[in-house]
Amino acid sequence: MPLRPELADEAPYGAPQLDVPVLLNVNENPYAPPADVVATIAREVAAAAGGLNRYPDRDFPALRADLADYLAAESGVRVAPEGVWAANGSNEVMLHLLQAFGGPGRTAVSFAPTYSMYPEYARDTHTRWVTARRADDFTLDVGRAVATIEAEQPSVVLLASPNNPTGTALPAAAVEAVLDAAARVQVPDAPEAGGRRAGAVVVVDEAYAEFRRPGTPSALELLADHPNLAVTRTMSKAFAAAGLRLGYLAADPRLVDALRVVRLPYHLSAVTQAAARGALAHRDALLAQVAELRAQRDELVAWLRGRRHGGRELRVADTDANFALFGTFADRHAVWQGLLERGVLIRETGPAGWLRVSVGTPAENAAFRTALTEVLAEDVAGDTAHVTNEQEG
Template sequence: MNVPPARTALPLRDELVGIEPYGAPQLDAPYVLNVNENPYAPSPEVVADIARDVAAAAAGLNRYPDRDFLALRQDLAAYLRVESGVELEPGQLWAANGSNEVMLHLLQAFGGPGRTALSFAPTYSMYPEYARDTFTGWVAGRRDENFGLDPDVARATIAELAPTVVLLASPNNPTGTALPLATVNVVLDAAAAVPGGCVVVVDEAYGEFRRAGTPSALELLADHPHLAVSRTMSKAFGLAGARVGYLAAAPALVDALRVVRLPYHLSAVTQAVARAALRHAPALMAQIGSLRAERDALVGWLRERGLRVADSDANFVLFGMFDDRHGIWQGLLDRGVLIRETGPDGWLRVSVGTPQETAAFKDALVEVAGL
């Protein structure tokens, strides 16, 4: 007779004990506006192209994929040439399973024990988790009251901490705030003075949604070999389910990421999906224009009702202030509208949806908040 062994403790790392996995609530609601998804599914033309290319890739799934995905990197360079007007070589591009994995590669390569990653809060809540998972020290400075970044504060903080990685989300999540290139340049100069070196990562996951006249940090790459600019196909391309993220940087920085990536980390199917979608970039970019307009109209509507709203260059809007933001969040959910309870205390974040979804949000908010 087998006797069950006594209960055995798992040797979980101390800093992981009691930690809940990251993720927004996945709740069933008629209007889901909480995770900044593109509300428009891929068109039938895009779906057909993806299906054809995936079928072709499937015929060779007994073989490992191109581990350096050179064709995809060429396509990404061609896309950014049009989208941001920046000339890049394929060797300056890197891709992975979502920009989350791109960020993890960066921390694996340039973080680690005895090193520090720095950002400025409020910002993306996954950053400290990347640091934790790579045994990198984590420090969050503060943004100003309008969610911008004071260049003098940034310069002084970098000089004091001597981090090896600085993470700047622009447009920032959860606030939507984009950083002026002058501020990014100050950070780059301060990072260049760190003994031993410091990589500056500008996270442009929402970069395609920036307002007219808001530049991309891609414009700074030529003069700054310690800069990396990350993007994703989850938002603008409506490919959240495909998990494709990428970055642009100097070839030497990209080569460092090749050292830490897992073998064949980007599947042949993922590469096929991404390349098929990139062929439809012009049509997708036209669609983004309507989302920008919907966002700007929503910002104006919220402000007209006396709410404080952060300027947004993203596909979401942070608004407040509420004495009981959870009560507002719950009231919206009770009416079928799921948004995100995130950001500084008193604030809520809503993703930009279709006109029908936005109308449902407005009606629910008026009813719940008495606007």
């Protein structure tokens, strides 16, 4: 096959999909949609099915209005429907952003460890990819971030808050510092206005935003003053709708218009639009599950911090997401394998020596605790190792 040379040694992205009793590896919401939510979605999809001989609305204004209403209720920030965009998962939203604002001769910057798909979006759009390190506690080193932006002059800056795989949320001051630095960038081949070229686009990926702890801000609060800011969200996590594949963003309508240029025709099916609107009609009930998952997460983090291995307490990153990153292990694969042999699948990802576990139901969390206790008692991973803060693999 005449494959592009840079793809020759690449493997498809994806976490292991194994048939085991306890699946805690891909940050899914463990609760299936309630029966009344399923009934509403089925009714909306049935209505849409009657018109499947026609193409769907390319710009889906009704769904965008529903998403804008949801964001106003969830965050207190009112975004015009014209400032909302949606696609097949936040992955496609991100790809639209890199297609519109990245490309040959341009650079995207992020801060590792972070979501392992980001460099793939850059690769697929021929965008140069640069990462700088986060601090040892996985927070954003603002000085290093600003210096990196000034040195690299990117057209896109990608931030995740809460960050995957660490769960770290960004304070508003850190996001504002990045926005200020990005505004000073002059993208070399960008249009000029008033004798100055356009600055970089800053994308804040808030896929796990609904799980953030009280008092943790959303970057949505900064939209009004920053036209080059895009805040992405998803229905996969909080809405228990990973199978729906609906991601979206909020931004200045001018930024959204740029994404309309690169989207594929009719990219969002009538069935997807109908199902998403059906789920959004039950947002209060679905978000009630989020509060329970936050409580389960905090209990799990506290329990993990009480475990010892190799004579030391386990490290657990502070998390505002529905997962926890914990370690460190000299042989993390052995720990992962030991859990798998006991019917519990978690994720071997993040910096060397660390593992990530999603928050499940109380029964699933209990099964994980039992399995990890047994694995640590067998000392399969040896002594705890000092590891460096590296890019997620």
